[in-house]
Amino acid sequence: MVNLLLNENMKIYRRMRTWILVGLMAAFVILGNFVMWHENKSAQGDGWRTELMQEKERWTEQLKKSNLDEGLRTYYTERIPVIDYHLEHNIRSPQGTMWNGINESASLGILITLLTIIIAGDIIAAEFSTGTIKLLLIRPSSRIKILLSKYLAMLLFSMVLLLTLFVISFLLNGILFGFKYMDLPLLHFTGGQVVEQNMILHLWKTYLLNGISTVMYITIAFMISSAFRSSAMAIGFSIGIVFAGNILLEALQRYEWSKYLLFANTDLTQYMEGRPFHDGMTLSFSIGVLAVYFLLFNLVSWLMFTRRDVAG
Amino acid sequence: MSSEPIISLQNVTKRVGRKTIIDDLTFDVPQGEIFGFLGPNGAGKTTTIRMIVGLMSITKGQILIKGKNIKTDFEQAIRHVGAIVENPEMYKYLSGYHNLVHYARMVPGVTKERIDEVVSLVKLENRIHEKVRKYSLGMRQRLGVAQALLHRPSLLILDEPTNGLDPEGIRELRDYLRFLTRTEGITVVVSSHLLSEMELMCDRVAIIQRGKLIDLKPVQYFTHGSDTFQTYQFEVQMPEQAIAIIRRIEGIQELSISEDGLLEVTTEREQVPAILELLVQNQIRVYGVQKVRRSLEDQFLELTGGGQIG
Numbered sequence: 174m175v176n177l178l179l180n181e182n183m184k185i186y187r188r189m190r191t192w193i194l195v196g197l198m199a200a201f202v203i204l205g206n207f208v209m210w211h212e213n214k215s216a217q218g219d220g221w222r223t224e225l226m227q228e229k230e231r232w233t234e235q236l237k238k239s240n241l242d243e244g245l246r247t248y249y250t251e252r253i254p255v256i257d258y259h260l261e262h263n264i265r266s267p268q269g270t271m272w273n274g275i276n277e278s279a280s281l282g283i284l285i286t287l288l289t290i291i292i293a294g295d296i297i298a299a300e301f302s303t304g305t306i307k308l309l310l311i312r313p314s315s316r317i318k319i320l321l322s323k324y325l326a327m328l329l330f331s332m333v334l335l336l337t338l339f340v341i342s343f344l345l346n347g348i349l350f351g352f353k354y355m356d357l358p359l360l361h362f363t364g365g366q367v368v369e370q371n372m373i374l375h376l377w378k379t380y381l382l383n384g385i386s387t388v389m390y391i392t393i394a395f396m397i398s399s400a401f402r403s404s405a406m407a408i409g410f411s412i413g414i415v416f417a418g419n420i421l422l423e424a425l426q427r428y429e430w431s432k433y434l435l436f437a438n439t440d441l442t443q444y445m446e447g448r449p450f451h452d453g454m455t456l457s458f459s460i461g462v463l464a465v466y467f468l469l470f471n472l473v474s475w476l477m478f479t480r481r482d483v484a485g
Numbered sequence: 486m487s488s489e490p491i492i493s494l495q496n497v498t499k500r501v502g503r504k505t506i507i508d509d510l511t512f513d514v515p516q517g518e519i520f521g522f523l524g525p526n527g528a529g530k531t532t533t534i535r536m537i538v539g540l541m542s543i544t545k546g547q548i549l550i551k552g553k554n555i556k557t558d559f560e561q562a563i564r565h566v567g568a569i570v571e572n573p574e575m576y577k578y579l580s581g582y583h584n585l586v587h588y589a590r591m592v593p594g595v596t597k598e599r600i601d602e603v604v605s606l607v608k609l610e611n612r613i614h615e616k617v618r619k620y621s622l623g624m625r626q627r628l629g630v631a632q633a634l635l636h637r638p639s640l641l642i643l644d645e646p647t648n649g650l651d652p653e654g655i656r657e658l659r660d661y662l663r664f665l666t667r668t669e670g671i672t673v674v675v676s677s678h679l680l681s682e683m684e685l686m687c688d689r690v691a692i693i694q695r696g697k698l699i700d701l702k703p704v705q706y707f708t709h710g711s712d713t714f715q716t717y718q719f720e721v722q723m724p725e726q727a728i729a730i731i732r733r734i735e736g737i738q739e740l741s742i743s744e745d746g747l748l749e750v751t752t753e754r755e756q757v758p759a760i761l762e763l764l765v766q767n768q769i770r771v772y773g774v775q776k777v778r779r780s781l782e783d784q785f786l787e788l789t790g791g792g793q794i795g
């Protein structure tokens with residue numbers, strides 16, 4: 174089994190294509206961080222106080238409007254005590270420190286998803302479309318072991334990407350903003366009061382929750398890959414489903430049953446921010462729904478891969 | 486054990502939907518034999534080979550490799566098999582060497598030394614670290630042979646191995662297979678639609694058409710006819726009269742006049758002097774007699790009725 178995993182890794186990393194994709198991702202992350210750094214210049218040093226006070230004024234002004242959107246109203250009313258807490262306790266806002274950039278980089282996780290989908294969509298289908306599957310399956314390893322090794326290789330690959338993303342954004346933002354304010358807490362409004370949270374812990378929570386959605390996307394791409402047996406179709410379909418799924422979700426939000434849809438549950442960070450897709454959805458509900466989909470997709474992959482004849 | 490066949494097919498049948506692709510195939514191949522699997526395109530050669538190596542499921546019957554069932558005991562059965570299933574398709578973005586490392590990792594006990602040994606056996610030492618993308622077809626074929634031999638299989642399966650090889654490459658492969666059967670006692674099952682190839686390569690040949698086994702004999706039987714009956718050509722003065730005369734003799738199987746006016750008689754060896762005697766007695770001049778060595782191709786066309794696609 175270890176050997177099979179080594180094989181799959183060899184096929185991923187000893188290939189130019191993989192490194193071009195990783196390079197592309199790194200370039201995006203670097204570019205994105207530079208832009209954010211540029212926009213954040215005014216908040217550096219002691220500028221954060223003025224920035225926060227200005228922000229507070231803006232929100233207070235907005236709150237006076239009567240036709241304000243309900244979501245925005247909650248956001249503003251929760252944001253103002255956080256700003257006050259910053260000013261009163263002389264805790265600097267993450268704005269203008271490396272933490273802001275690193276936090277924002279987590280949103281580039283979509284790039285990781287995209288990249289993993291491309292590789293995962295290809296990992297089974299390519300063996301079929303190039304014909305190498307014939308030599309792969311006539312070895313003393315059952316098909317289920319080969320399937321599992323490919324799946325594990327994909328999970329590993331996404332973890333490598335996640336780590337790369339984190340390391341790049343940490344170093345780059347550190348260099349741009351200076352490695353200062355290492356123990357800066359993150360302020361968060363929960364249960365009617367402002368609490369201090371550990372920044373790194375919060376960061377990793379975001380990264381890992383993003384990771385869970387990546388795992389789901391891998392599983393979908395994997396299933397499609399073993400169903401279609403053609404790389405182009407598998408990659409195209411997987412990416413299509415991810416984007417179409419999210420667009421469709423918006424349209425279906427008014428229906429109660431839409432909370433059972435996969436894409437309503439993949440983004441678990443919705444619970445960290447306290448704004449679930451539907452009221453009444455909880456973290457454990459989403460995890461339950463995801464687990465059902467996860468098992469279903471893997472069952473389909475397994476059936477498709479192990480039961481069908483290799484013809485043509 | 487020489488008594489136990491290396492591979493045994495027992496009533497193997499393959500159906501897809503309502504169509505029967507392989508119909509009740511049964512044969513054994515003993516150790517050290519080069520066994521040819523011959524048939525027109527679409528006869529079911531590739532399907533049979535894919536069932537042997539477990540790429541396709543078997544609808545009915547069973548396939549045993551060294552006594553292990555390929556369906557229920559896949560890992561134990563396939564361990565003894567090395568195969569090239571159609572063109573050897575390798576990972577083009579890896580080097581030849583990494584391709585071999587890839588397959589070596591999948592079977593326990595293949596050392597680095599063994600990889601080097603196989604590489605030198607197929608004479609790829611100089612190019613093995615280049616990417617397969619840069620290989621010529623002949624080199625890919627050789628890499629294909631290398632991956633099939635890595636784990637010292639007892640059974641080597643080749644599906645249309647000569648496809649795309651030049652005559653030199655074909656001869657090399659043939660000599661190589663002979664070498665392997667003699668030195669390592671490897672058993673070879675090879676499929677082809679090229680009759681002349683099979684004639685030179687194989688010990689025994691099975692002919693299949695439309696999924697059915699229609700004949701299975703040592704290759705000499707196909708080329709020389711059976712032991713008792715053989716065909717002789719007589720160059721005679723008046724073939725029509727000669728036919729009328731020879732017809733009186735008992736034990737003649739076939740009698741005809743060939744396109745170039747030769748009399749063709751299929752009979753037992755002992756009848757030849759009698760035929761000659763009779764012709765001379767009847768004042769028909771005989772200029773020559775010779776034994777016809779039929780090519781596998783003739784036999785094949787005869788057996789398959791012109792070799793339409795089944």
